[in-house]
Amino acid sequence: MAAYAIALLVHGVTLVLLAGGLWLLIGGWGGFGMVPGLFLLALAVTLRPRPNRLRAGAHTVSRSTAPELYALVDEVAAALGTRSVDVIVLNAEANASVTHLGVRRRVLALGLPLWEVLSPQERIALLGHEFGHFTHGDTRHGMVVGTAYGSLTTWHYYLSPIEDPDIHGYVINLFYLLPRWLISGVIMLLDLLTTRASQRSEYLADAAAARVGSTEAAVGLMDRLMVVESIDTTLYREVNGRKMRGSARVSAKDAEGLWEALATHLDSVPASEHERRRRVSARRGHSVDAIHPPTHLRRALLLHLPPQEASVRADTDRTHRIAGELTDPRAAVALELVRDGLDG
Structure with missing residues (x-):
């Protein structure tokens, strides 16, 4: 139950990003406000639950x-x-x-x-x-927890530290540090909550x-x-x-x-x-x-x-x-x- 609750929270964040992007896009239509709206929409699309697909050439x-x-x-x-x-x-x-x-x-x-x-x-x-x-x-x-893992993995990728950073890169890496630790912690918690059930399965x-x-x-x-x-x-x-x-x-x-x-x-x-x-x-x-x-x-x-x-x-x-x-x-x-x- 805790794993499902965390997974639904992860998907809830994606839904909030989608709603926020639509709100900014509509509210700022024709002006600069469209830019953050489009950004949030693009982020929500990449974080959306992704059902499995057959790979090309299977x-x-x-x-x-x-x-x-x-x-x-x-x-x-x-x-x-x-x-x-x-x-x-x-x-x-x-x-x-x-x-x-x-x-x-x-x-x-x-x-x-x-x-x-x-x-x-x-x-x-x-x-x-x-x-x-x-x-x-x-x-x-499963559909709920499995797709949440995919969203969290995408978040972790986006927050990966910049390699060989300059001064601006160091600042960005420092800014990303806390959210990256948070995402890693959620992934570890999901692992902890689901490992026993997976082994029992x-x-x-x-x-x-x-x-x-x-x-x-x-x-x-x-x-x-x-x-x-x-x-x-x-x-x-x-x-x-x-x-x-x-x-x-x-x-x-x-x-x-x-x-x-x-x-x-x-x-x-x-x-x-x-x-x-x-x-x-x-x-x-x-x-x-x-x-x-x-x-x-x-x-x-x-x-x-x-x-x-x-x-x-x-x-x-x-x-x-x-x-x-x-x-x-x-x-x-x-x-x-x-x-x-x-x-x-």
Whole structure:
């Protein structure tokens, strides 16, 4: 509740700037008073809540081109009692996520480096985890608090100190100091208020993964997440190797077999290495990012809960049909990776 109150206050400031800008613009129409009005309006526009949008060039997969994949996603969503997604996007990140586009539309982003190294049942667990976020909610990434983070980040950018300032720059930096500290403090307070809820959301999403994919598959997913650095390293090596042996103009042939090479390498990792990673994770607190709980605790909780059988099972024929549907977008993402590199 406190996080929502702060977020609404942030949006309230934007609304006040908008109203003030309109008032000054109308009151000073035709005169100098229009200048501050236009300034406040421009500031309010940049600080407005911004719903998520698909980036230009995103590799989207439509229902018409991938009916089997959407059928599987719909089945997982139905098993968890939530609405399915409107669009699926493939990318080159060793991750997966769900979010909203605008107010109502939902999007599922599947990172091929992670998707390709999972077993069919582990993929169902991954889908269950992501839809678990829709089922249980996530305050930090919701429409109200999430967009407030965006506004605060914009404020912080505007109040950033001038680098290599002259005497006037020093005065401006000094003037910005207090409001910048205030904005930083609000961001830290929002982090403090939402971190526990976000971590709880992750544990609940893991439970959803076990419910649809089975405890065994959800635990296997955790094991894969513990070696995500190895996924990135292998992908980096494969991409650079293909760029080195290719011509000046990278072609589709240079990207062939990228995902198969990645999966082969991960399958070759011995059980002893996975056990070593689990011990290292327990000592160092490995997590996917700063928001997620430590991976070893997520894994331990799954094993502590009563074992779950899968409510959605991987079908060999469906798995092959889904792979066929993704042939072209898989090749497109691989070619983009080899052409532009991991940061492309």
